[in-house]
Amino acid sequence: MNDNFKNIIESLIKNGFIESEQHIRELGNKxxxxxxxxxxxxxxxFKFHNSDEFVTxxxxxxxxxxxxxxxxxxxxAILEQGLDPDDFFYVNFFKKEINEL
Known part of the structure; x- marks a missing residue:
């Protein structure tokens, strides 16, 4: 795991999205x-250097x-923003809205 990923995970833990690195696979639901x-x-x-890094x-x-x-x-989605998938961009994570019936 690279340092950028460690920083992201630490921020997600600090902001209450996961309890620890071992819970990283729960993020897709949150x-x-x-x-x-x-x-x-x-x-x-968070800044990603290209789409390959984000996909990783x-x-x-x-x-x-x-x-x-x-x-x-x-x-x-990257191209729709006028960005190049082979260049840097930012990903802004937020809490997933869950529609309750």
Missing amino acids: LDFKITQYSLNTPLS FLNFSNPEELDEEKIGLINA
Whole structure:
């Protein structure tokens, strides 16, 4: 695990999203994200060097690896923001909204 991932995990623990690094695979149920060209200056705003690094983090924090279709959707979201998937961008995580019936 690289230092960037360690910083992200420490921030997620500090902000109450997971109890410890061992609970990292629970994140998919708790967090959503928005990709932007800038940081929102929140404790859950992180810079990724490219889409490959972001996908690696998502695979590290997900119980199932992302398939090619989901990776394509992530790259499409990056392109929609006018960003280059091979260049840096920010990912701003936030609590997933759960609709209760």
